[in-house]
Amino acid sequence: MSEPRRSKVRKLLGRDARLWKVAKASYSAGLRLNRRLVLATTWKSKRDLLALQSGGLQVQLGGGDRGIAGMLNIDARMTRAADMVADCSRLGRFDDSSLTMIFSNAFFEHLYRQQQLPLLQDCFRTLKPGGLLLFLGIPDFESVCREYLAANSGTIADYSRLEWAYRYTHGDPEQFPEWWSKQLHKSLFDSDELAALARSAGFAAVMVFRYWYPGETWPVNLGLCAGSSVSEAVVRQLLERFGEYVDVTTVDVIPSVGKS
Numbered sequence: 001m002s003e004p005r006r007s008k009v010r011k012l013l014g015r016d017a018r019l020w021k022v023a024k025a026s027y028s029a030g031l032r033l034n035r036r037l038v039l040a041t042t043w044k045s046k047r048d049l050l051a052l053q054s055g056g057l058q059v060q061l062g063g064g065d066r067g068i069a070g071m072l073n074i075d076a077r078m079t080r081a082a083d084m085v086a087d088c089s090r091l092g093r094f095d096d097s098s099l100t101m102i103f104s105n106a107f108f109e110h111l112y113r114q115q116q117l118p119l120l121q122d123c124f125r126t127l128k129p130g131g132l133l134l135f136l137g138i139p140d141f142e143s144v145c146r147e148y149l150a151a152n153s154g155t156i157a158d159y160s161r162l163e164w165a166y167r168y169t170h171g172d173p174e175q176f177p178e179w180w181s182k183q184l185h186k187s188l189f190d191s192d193e194l195a196a197l198a199r200s201a202g203f204a205a206v207m208v209f210r211y212w213y214p215g216e217t218w219p220v221n222l223g224l225c226a227g228s229s230v231s232e233a234v235v236r237q238l239l240e241r242f243g244e245y246v247d248v249t250t251v252d253v254i255p256s257v258g259k260s
């Protein structure tokens with residue numbers, strides 16, 4: 001890292017490290033409003049710091065309580081992992097060609113249908129050349145129907161077969177009454193729909209894959225990877241970083257949607 005960069009990083013760290021500590025402490029103490037205020041003043045510094053440290057900014061949309069190190073973690077709710085509290089259905093706060101990765105898990109299906117294409121267009125606009133979009137954990141309606149009709153029994157806690165289908169199609173929002181509407185799935189997807197949306201947004205290379213979530217025995221999750229150039233090898237290598245979300249041994253790239 002060059003000296004001017006190093007001194008920028010030192011400056012950002014010096015000023016905001018104390019604020020971040022206050023933010024974390026206030027959350028632990030239950031002072032959520034304080035933390036919201038602190039985040040409103042610190043997210044830009046964290047953004048600049050991450051961009052400098054990792055050679056480009058990576059963001060996580062709808063990260064909930066699961067923060068990812070090295071990414072700017074954003075959620076509509078003030079969660080313990082959030083670096084920024086914002087509606088992720090648009091990325092208006094980010095400049096053109098300013099991001100190297102846009103990641104989400106179990107988020108895209110929480111948007112209304114009319115919000116999907118505008119968000120993907122924003123992703124296309126904000127990604128740098130060579131940058132990648134990776135959306136995981138999107139329930140595959142086709143597979144959910146297939147498994148339901150085959151009367152397979154799943155390995156998700158004590159869910160009955162119908163409750164299990166509801167978990168995937170609707171998100172089982174009743175488990176989180178205080179943020180029911182954010183948890184509700186507002187859309188259904190299959191692989192064709194996902195790929196068509198990404199292409200309409202402008203992405204030249206689009207891959208969709210099906211996989212099992214770790215510990216589950218259902219191939220009902222879809223992943224979408226898009227960029228200017230995406231190969232199966234790139235996707236598989238990328239997924240190694242996200243083993244917490246994907247049983248990588250089960251990844252099955254859907255060949256038909258790989259074609260333009």
Ligand SMILES: C[S@@+](CC[C@H](N)C(=O)[O-])C[C@H]1O[C@@H](n2cnc3c(N)ncnc32)[C@H](O)[C@@H]1O
Pocket residue numbers: 061062063064065066074075076077086087088089104105106107110111182183
């Ligand atoms: C099922 S949770 C997934 C959380 C996390 N990504 C994970 O893998 O556990 C969906 C998350 O999306 C967030 N969310 C829903 N709609 C959102 C929106 N429009 N903007 C930002 N976050 C949103 C919710 O608050 C929630 O934290």
